[in-house]
Amino acid sequence: MTHSATDAIDACPANLPGPRNPWLAYAALYRDPLGYLTRAARKHGDVVHIKIGRKSDFLLNHPDLVRAALLDHENLRRCVHRPLRRVLGKGLLTCRGERHKKQRALLQPMFTRERIVALGDVMVGEITRRTDRWREGATLDMAPEMLELAISIAGKALFDVDFSSKAAGLRDALVTVLQATRFNNLAVASKQFEKLSLPIHRRFARAAEKLETEIRAIIAERQKGASEGPDLLSIMVRLQKQSRKGLTEQKIRDQILTFLMVGHETTATALMWTWYLLSENPEVATKLYSEVDHVLGDRLPSGQDCDRLPYTRMVFAESMRLYPPVWLLTRRAVGDVKINGFVIRSGSYVHLSPFVMHRDPRYFPEPERFDPERWTPEAVAARPKFSYFPFGGGSLQCIGEGFGWMQGVLTIATLARRWQMRLVPGHRIELGPHITLRSRYGMPMKLERRR
Numbered sequence: 001m002t003h004s005a006t007d008a009i010d011a012c013p014a015n016l017p018g019p020r021n022p023w024l025a026y027a028a029l030y031r032d033p034l035g036y037l038t039r040a041a042r043k044h045g046d047v048v049h050i051k052i053g054r055k056s057d058f059l060l061n062h063p064d065l066v067r068a069a070l071l072d073h074e075n076l077r078r079c080v081h082r083p084l085r086r087v088l089g090k091g092l093l094t095c096r097g098e099r100h101k102k103q104r105a106l107l108q109p110m111f112t113r114e115r116i117v118a119l120g121d122v123m124v125g126e127i128t129r130r131t132d133r134w135r136e137g138a139t140l141d142m143a144p145e146m147l148e149l150a151i152s153i154a155g156k157a158l159f160d161v162d163f164s165s166k167a168a169g170l171r172d173a174l175v176t177v178l179q180a181t182r183f184n185n186l187a188v189a190s191k192q193f194e195k196l197s198l199p200i201h202r203r204f205a206r207a208a209e210k211l212e213t214e215i216r217a218i219i220a221e222r223q224k225g226a227s228e229g230p231d232l233l234s235i236m237v238r239l240q241k242q243s244r245k246g247l248t249e250q251k252i253r254d255q256i257l258t259f260l261m262v263g264h265e266t267t268a269t270a271l272m273w274t275w276y277l278l279s280e281n282p283e284v285a286t287k288l289y290s291e292v293d294h295v296l297g298d299r300l301p302s303g304q305d306c307d308r309l310p311y312t313r314m315v316f317a318e319s320m321r322l323y324p325p326v327w328l329l330t331r332r333a334v335g336d337v338k339i340n341g342f343v344i345r346s347g348s349y350v351h352l353s354p355f356v357m358h359r360d361p362r363y364f365p366e367p368e369r370f371d372p373e374r375w376t377p378e379a380v381a382a383r384p385k386f387s388y389f390p391f392g393g394g395s396l397q398c399i400g401e402g403f404g405w406m407q408g409v410l411t412i413a414t415l416a417r418r419w420q421m422r423l424v425p426g427h428r429i430e431l432g433p434h435i436t437l438r439s440r441y442g443m444p445m446k447l448e449r450r451r
């Protein structure tokens with residue numbers, strides 16, 4: 001039975017629908033989080049309540065409820081995986097309240113539309129540099145390929161640092177740290193297991209140390225050398241030199257690591273799934289090539305072209321619908337919260353899943369079908385806003401959204417000018433729900449030059 005948001009308005013938590021056996025529910029959630037969350041939403045409706053003793057989890061599956069939860073950042077605090085929190089320190093993703101507000105105000109001017117358009121050329125430069133070595137007929141795993149590309153782009157565009165020679169090493173360290181964020185990786189997530197010092201803990205510690213060394217070296221170099229540039233690192237180093245905004249070296253380190261960590265994997269996984277979907281849907285690929293050829297002809301794209309490639313943008317939007325890089329947002333109630341009339345007690349967890357919402361047939365008929373036409377302005381206007389939220393919402397909304405769109409559209413357009421990627425026949429595709437939505441067995445694709 002499906003409940004609407006208004007049904008939930010009159011319900012009290014005890015009456016809210018949810019699984020009869022919560023232990024089985026948690027076991028299923030642990031084994032197959034995406035499958036379980038989807039089934040639970042279809043079975044129980046807009047609110048799913050899982051309760052064991054005093055512990056309550058809520059899964060909200062209606063755009064109005066998602067909006068309400070995302071906008072109440074005072075009472076519903078973002079949860080960040082423990083190991084990730086430890087590595088990131090107190091950067092924008094992990095800090096709260098007044099500190100978050102201050103950091104956001106400091107960083108926001110670096111993400112204006114003009115700045116992002118200006119970064120278009122830097123992005124395209126990195127894309128062509130990295131893919132110049134691609135060869136006809138070669139098979140490449142698009143998962144690490146897109147990760148390394150995104151690390152190079154983040155390095156150059158955000159910090160004006162050339163990561164190209166270091167991208168593979170950095171990628172391994174970042175991947176190891178992010179490995180610990182696999183949804184059900186208790187070995188690293190839990191404090192109790194940590195004392196055992198398993199090989200995974202040692203790998204994690206080594207990777208965290210490598211990141212620390214690299215980031216400290218980058219900051220030290222900028223402090224010694226020229227720091228007049230408009231990039232994030234130079235701006236923070238300048239402010240530190242002027243002793244303004246209370247910026248310490250530790251704060252700069254936390255911010256750089258945060259942006260490097262969250263600024264690359266999300267876009268990289270979105271692009272990896274885009275190549276997969278284009279390989280599986282040749283008629284969409286043909287339409288995309290036609291737009292790219294028509295708009296760009298023989299030249300490379302620039303930041304200004306992003307708005308001239310509407311179909312490319314629709315393809316990227318549809319790809320993030322089916323495979324939202326951040327597939328689950330979790331909040332913890334720090335006081336009793338009333339959402340649309342029902343009370344969420346302090347200490348409860350609230351889960352919002354773009355993956356589940358984006359595949360809800362009420363908003364996306366035939367949800368499994370890859371159909372970029374869902375993103376015409378008319379189709380978008382006909383749907384509730386929070387039926388699609390790959391970048392979250394409210395005051396914790398992704399600060400890099402514009403950057404992510406620009407990078408996505410420009411990467412697709414630059415590569416689709418020259419290349420067609422085909423999934424290696426018979427390759428098994430299975431979802432890997434880490435902090436981002438990966439492909440469990442990678443994405444090996446054969447490169448063919450477009451004639």
Ligand code: HEM
Binds near residue numbers: 258259270403404
């Ligand atoms: C397709 C690409 C991307 C997706 C899907 C994505 C998704 C998200 C989501 C869902 C959140 C909110 C998490 C929550 O509410 O708990 C978020 C936050 C954030 N993202 Fe992104 N992101 C992307 C690209 C980027 C890029 C390129 C950057 C950096 C340039 C970035 C930096 C951040 C930061 C710093 C936050 C924390 C913002 C705050 O709390 O004020 N993201 N992202």
